[in-house]
Amino acid sequence: MEILPISFYSQPTLELARSLLGCQLVKETQEGRASGYIVETEAYIGPVDQAAHSYNYKRTKRTEVMFGSAGFAYTYVMHTHCLVNVVSGEEGSPEAVLIRAVEPVESIELMYDRRGDKKEKDLTNGPGKLTKALGITREDYGRSYQESPLYIASGFTPVSVSQGTRIGIKNSGEARDFPWRFWVTDNKFVSR
Template identity: 35%
Template sequence: MSHSQYVNADFFTGRPTIEIAQALLGSTLLYRTPEITGGGLIVEAEAYLGTNDTAAHAFKGRRSAFSEPLYRGPGTLYIYRLRANYLLDIVTQPAETPEGILIRAIEPSINPEQLIKNRGKSGVLVTNGPGKLMQALGIQDQGMNLMAINDSQLAVDLGQRKVPRQILALPRVGVNPNAASGQLPLRFVVAGNPYLSDIKKRDWQSDHGWK
């Protein structure tokens, strides 16, 4: 596995956040500890578009110790806590342009038995949501918050990837639907993948939506 295929700042350069979110689908999110590496294929990624996005933590230029990572350079990790869950956001644009992508779901592919053990659940419940996938990886603190992804124990591997047959753009989850940006289709998913956070079982595809 070549580290040269890990996402670094160059991956983000010169393209919009919505394009980056779609490019992440099918790549492998890794968490590497001295004991074990675990991870999975990214199947759901949600874009947040900064100061004009009513659902973004940086809406209207809001800036606090909480949201400070969003104002750093591309590839900065923004790990925050929401209702007892830790969530993973990756900053996508140059410093002072506070846009990012929330990784919402992964399909276990690297040491899945460790992810199951960490979550205490099996099947799609292991990683079919942003808080669940962090539990499954074993990340339950903000120790990597503000770190550049390629200086951290997290990585996105573009070398270990599958190609989605179809990418859907859907409204985001957990945002105010009545606000100006509430219904924007900024959640990108691998159509038919059973690990999506809100998919019905009848819509699962046997090949999980990969080519």
């Protein structure tokens, strides 16, 4: 497993959202290391995207990390779930890629302990599910994806990638129709 170089994250956001598919998201905790292959992502381009927390360059304590360099974690709580993103775009242009689903790879029993008695496909098939299963929390906000305890490593190259509209952003004007969601075609861990 080779940690991806920082240069990987300098791609335009839509390309990065696609390129992250098949990469391995890893989180190390006191309980052990858990990981999964990224199988679903959504891109958010804040300056022009009403669905983004940073729409129209909205700078808050929560969105601050998005204005920095690409390759850092943007975590936040939505309802009761922590979600994890990869900061993208150039400095000053607040963009990010939400990791929506992963295929479990390492420490699957630990994931069951964290998530309860679930079907295997339900362990990590959503953005809140995968963070709980891997042990990713708000405390990971601002971490570089270059080193322990949270990093992204090489994985596999998807045979086929599908693209469509994002999920759960109904009140975001025309942005709700942007085809900025990407997933590994026919992967059973994709959220929908």
